[in-house]
Amino acid sequence: MNTWERLLHTKPARRGLLMLLLVIAAALAAPLISPTSPDHLDPGARLLAPLSRSAAQPDTHHPGMLHLLGTDSVGRDTLSRLIYGSRLSLAVGFAAVLLGALIGTLLGVISGFFGGIIEAVTGWLIDVQLSFPFLLLAIFLLGALGGGKTAVICVLALATWVNYARIVRSQVLSIRNQGYVEAARAAGAGSMRIIFIHILPNTLTPLFVVASFSMAQAILTEASLSFTGLGLDPATPSWGTMLNDGRDYLLSAWWISTMPGLAIGFTVLAVLMLGEGMREVLDPKAAP
């Protein structure tokens, strides 16, 4: 049985994967399944509770639109914003994980393999990064960079690269003394060849686990950054900005903040369950 099949046989992984696929499907099919445009303002339908309809248009005989999850303070449909928001949350999460993994893996491999000064400098960078309160750094950077999608992705990548660098470095330290690395060297392979063909593939397993956990972390952090108004532009339909929109109406219109909150919880839970399953399958020591 290969790893993939074993993963599908683990209960949390299967459920997490299913939940995540649901979110991904919603994100991909957003224009098809969302009732209306996420930015469509309807001043006549402000703060409508879930399951209510907006008033019928005077000049047509159509009944008003059904707002399954209600509307916000300017009359935008919550469900539509939620569906479009999944695009941003997933895209930012994936991009941040990818960028963080790339930087972290590269630095981890280089420092583990070559050692010496490079390793000392990387270790120093990791220590600085770890000792610095992340939110403070994020506020500083987003203040300087001015928010926006790219800036948020960069900040999130900056927050997570350390995890990869540490894991990969420790892996490389043990792999570089393996017999097959010496054998490859004896067969004439240069350092780059050894790193990319013999060492990197051997570090992938724990990387996947770390990546799934940082994905959850990235989605959460993106939401909290947007909530505090530091991240994405408040007009963009993202789960974090929606949370922020509903802040003033928590008591009168609970759905505005609750719905994106549930969506965040659902997605993060999905990713974490998938990660937990991966850890179970890939790490023989964690097997029950």
Place this chain on the structure above:
Amino acid sequence: MNASLLNVENLSVEFSTRAGSHAAVSDVSFTLCAGETLGVVGESGSGKSLTMLSLLQLLPNRATAHATRAQLGERNLLQLTRTELDAVRGREIAIVFQDPLTALNPVLSIGRQITEVLRHHFRLDPARSRLRAIELLARVGIADPALRMTQYPHEFSGGMRQRVTIAMALAGDPKILIADEPTTALDVTVQAQIVSLVAGLLEQTGMAAIWVTHDLALLARIADRVMVMFAGRVMETATCEDLFARPEHPYTQALLANLRQAEGATTAVTADAAARGCPFAPRCPAVADICRSTAPALSRAAHGGQIACWAGRE
């Protein structure tokens, strides 16, 4: 005798430690002729593996090698640039290591690991390197090579893995094959198979080989000449027949006597190549005063080989 392929003179390997440098190999000299199999025998820690590793600059970081000569054809092995080194490793000199369990990368298929060597040294395209790899696997006696190519190391037994590493060593079509105790980690029955496999391959290809082992009996079967090492020094070098029939060095004599009695009842000594005098002096039956103060250099022996012993040299 044929032209010499590899010529090593006064090779030393030193480890630098906090307590100063420590010689693990001292003044090792030997030649290897085309088509010849040189057996290197010695106990654990006698420096035989280090000697071989130093030839390809594969020593651990803290060890350094010096030699007055380490000539492979026109080139000095210890003064190669990085690119020259990558071209010599695997292409001119290939090594088969002791432990086939660790010498293969667990996450790459067998085929990938062999074609990797082919692509690196010959720049073969994927289709041709695949064919060549299948050919190599068939040559080392692996049944159904096309299927086995797609499998991973954990699907192979120890003996089969060692066959794969031998195929990888052959992939570069090297002039010299160094077998660094390739059978030590294997079952006795499998050992015999691997030995006859390599012996057959050497005969077919006319490749020269250095076979490192602590098993003197094994060398009797496959070696043309034998070099006996002890405590980082060469004790005696002779043709296989001479060494077994007329061993001159007291250490060799002791080894052979042990072999005949099939028991290991020699007293242990701390082997220290840096110590003054002959390293074997503490347990040599023919020890003289000079043995304890000065190490004898290699000189011509009565059987035509070389010997490092004061006895009979007054």
